[in-house]
Each structure stands twice: as structure tokens, then as C-alpha cells.
Amino acid sequence: MKSQLFTDILQDNFSGSGAILDAVQKQLNSFPPEQSLDIPDILKQLDKLEQTFPHFALLYHFLKTLRHFLSNKNRVQGVALKQFVEQYRKKWENTQQKAAENFLENTTVSGKNILLHSNSSAIRQLFSQMASARLFPEIWQTVSSPVNEGILQAVFLEKLGFRVHLFHEDSISQFVRQIDFALFGADLWWDNYFLNKIGTFPLALFFHHFNKPVYVLAEKRKKIALSEISEKRFQQMIHENPKPAKEILPQTENNIQVHNFYFEIIPSKFVTRFFTEE
Known part of the structure; x- marks a missing residue:
């Protein structure tokens, strides 16, 4: 090996x-x-x-x-x-597909403007099903710094036939009024919180402020029962090691300490609804 x-x-x-x-x-x-x-x-x-x-x-x-x-x-x-x-x-194998079907059965997407953040296989599955059903809402995709993986998702969606607006998440105030709802994936969720790509929290706050829905698409496998794992393992799940400083500041400066993280915890109270395969 x-x-x-x-x-x-x-x-x-x-x-x-x-x-x-x-x-x-x-x-x-x-x-x-x-x-x-x-x-x-x-x-x-x-x-x-x-x-x-x-x-x-x-x-x-x-x-x-x-x-x-x-x-x-x-x-x-x-x-x-x-x-x-x-x-x-x-x-x-069918859990993402079933979660996507539940979303489409309970949410109107035709003629809507939808915010997406980061790069999620669950989101890709959902929009692949939309394209097959000839449903083409307008997409507002964030760049998703610091590594800008949102660009990869934007290209994927464009190839499916969607019209995509690509922008930096920090400029959400310029566009939030014309977007109907936000749709996020989740890497992990438990009790009253979920974990997702950095930038999700402020986006959720923005939509909450403007009384616009925030949806999360996630398989039940991503939900962790705290009674089934140790406190140490749970802390490892939610506390991230800093990522490479050069992604933010390519050159080294003696008196600049770079803080680079990819994930954050978001309270579920800002989520209108979670969609799973059930």
C-alpha cells in the first residue's frame, strides 16, 4: 500500500x-x-x-x-x-436525491432568485434535478473566500443551463433585496446549530433581517447526536485549525498575524427550514 x-x-x-x-x-x-x-x-x-x-x-x-x-x-x-x-x-446513494425531491415538493423555485454559498454536492444534486425538470431559477452565487470555491459551483451551474450572478459575499447588501431566499448546505448539524462554510452566518443574518427565508439542505447522516460521541471529539468537530496564511497574505509581514478559517457555527434559529431525505 x-x-x-x-x-x-x-x-x-x-x-x-x-x-x-x-x-x-x-x-x-x-x-x-x-x-x-x-x-x-x-x-x-x-x-x-x-x-x-x-x-x-x-x-x-x-x-x-x-x-x-x-x-x-x-x-x-x-x-x-x-x-x-x-x-x-x-x-x-439516494439520500441526496430524496432531500432534493423534498425541497422541490415543498418550495417554489420557478421564477425565483436564489442565493448560494460555497460549493456543495447536495446543492449540485438539487440543481441537476431542477435542470432535468426544466426548472431554471436565477442563481446568485458567492465567490466564497478565501479559496473561492464558489466559482467552481458557478461554472457547474452555468453548464447546466442556469443564469448565474457571481459576486463576493461581502457585497450582499447590494443584492439582498432582489433575492427571494438563501439556500445553504451543511457539513455538520446538531441540536440548535449547524456548521458550514465561513460567511454563512452573516448571510443568514442578512436574510433574517430582511425577513427572507433561509433554507438548509442536508442529509440526516450529517446530524450528530451529542450523546453518541465524546466531548473531546465534538470539540474537534467544531474547532478548526487555522488554514494557510498565504491564502490571505501571500508575503510574510512581521507584525501582521493572519487568521484564516474555512468554517463557522450558525444558530438554527436563523433557518426557516431544514430539508433532509426524510
């Missing part, structure tokens, strides 16, 4: 939790069926994944299930890993 199985994934600052999980599963499927793998080595690399993406509930759920599958074994064959991944994917 490669000494660094998930190298490219660990360096991915652009993808949401769904895309990261998909990449991990594809990597695990890449082993030859007959190859015998050292499980302690695999577990060490799974730990690195979780340390890098502690706030991605989808990844947490998958890795927890995988660790249980690997328990009480010393080695595992590639074919067994592939079978595990395929069984897991089959069990959960």
Missing part, C-alpha cells in the same frame, strides 16, 4: 464533504482485488483523514462504519474493501 494513500485528498481545500467522501471511497476501491492490506496501516491513514476534515459529518459517519468493519482483523483484501464500499454507497 502507498505510504500516503490519501495525499491528494488531504490537500483538497475546494470540495465539500460529499465530494471528499466520494474521493475517499474511490481511493479505497482502487486496490487490486487480490491485494492483502495491513489494517493498522489503513487505520493510521484514516486517522489522518479525520484529523484533516474533523468537521465533515459524512466522512465521520463513513469512517466510523469502516473502522467497525475492520475491527478484530489484521489484514484485509482489496476485494473485501471494495465490497464494503459498494454496500455502504448502495445504502446511502
Whole structure:
């Protein structure tokens, strides 16, 4: 096995939790069926994944299930890993689609202007279904600093046939009056809060101030029951390590301390409704 199985994934600052999980599963499927793998080595690399993406509930759920599958074994064959991944994917493959269907059944999108933030596989799934149904609301997509992954989502939506307005989230005051509602994904949610890309909180506050709906699209796997995890693990989920300073300030300045974070906690009281697969 490669000494660094998930190298490219660990360096991915652009993808949401769904895309990261998909990449991990594809990597695990890449082993030859007959190859015998050292499980302690695999577990060490799974730990690195979780340390890098502690706030991605989808990844947490998958890795927890995988660790249980690997328990009480010393080695595992590639074919067994592939079978595990395929069984897991089959069990959960329709959850995003069902959440999207629930959203469309309960929300009017035709003729609407919709705000999107960051880059979410759940949002992409929803808008792919809209395009198939010939529903084309107007999109207001934020750039989503500091790594600007919102641009990737804007390009994806434009290729589906949507008209997209791309702007920096800091300029929301210029456009909020002409936008009908905000739609966010979520990387993690629990009790009365959810965690999402930095910038979601002020956007939600803006829409709350103007009495406009804020919706969140998220699978139930992303909801964490605090009674099922330790306080230490929960704190790891919600407290993020600072990201590279050069993303904000390319050159080093002695008396400037750069604070760069990707995620934040948002109170659910600013959300009009959560949409899941149920």
C-alpha cells in the first residue's frame, strides 16, 4: 500500500464533504482485488483523514462504519474493501436525491432568485434535478473566500443551463433585496446549530433581517447526536485549525498575524427550514 494513500485528498481545500467522501471511497476501491492490506496501516491513514476534515459529518459517519468493519482483523483484501464500499454507497446513494425531491415538493423555485454559498454536492444534486425538470431559477452565487470555491459551483451551474450572478459575499447588501431566499448546505448539524462554510452566518443574518427565508439542505447522516460521541471529539468537530496564511497574505509581514478559517457555527434559529431525505 502507498505510504500516503490519501495525499491528494488531504490537500483538497475546494470540495465539500460529499465530494471528499466520494474521493475517499474511490481511493479505497482502487486496490487490486487480490491485494492483502495491513489494517493498522489503513487505520493510521484514516486517522489522518479525520484529523484533516474533523468537521465533515459524512466522512465521520463513513469512517466510523469502516473502522467497525475492520475491527478484530489484521489484514484485509482489496476485494473485501471494495465490497464494503459498494454496500455502504448502495445504502446511502439516494439520500441526496430524496432531500432534493423534498425541497422541490415543498418550495417554489420557478421564477425565483436564489442565493448560494460555497460549493456543495447536495446543492449540485438539487440543481441537476431542477435542470432535468426544466426548472431554471436565477442563481446568485458567492465567490466564497478565501479559496473561492464558489466559482467552481458557478461554472457547474452555468453548464447546466442556469443564469448565474457571481459576486463576493461581502457585497450582499447590494443584492439582498432582489433575492427571494438563501439556500445553504451543511457539513455538520446538531441540536440548535449547524456548521458550514465561513460567511454563512452573516448571510443568514442578512436574510433574517430582511425577513427572507433561509433554507438548509442536508442529509440526516450529517446530524450528530451529542450523546453518541465524546466531548473531546465534538470539540474537534467544531474547532478548526487555522488554514494557510498565504491564502490571505501571500508575503510574510512581521507584525501582521493572519487568521484564516474555512468554517463557522450558525444558530438554527436563523433557518426557516431544514430539508433532509426524510
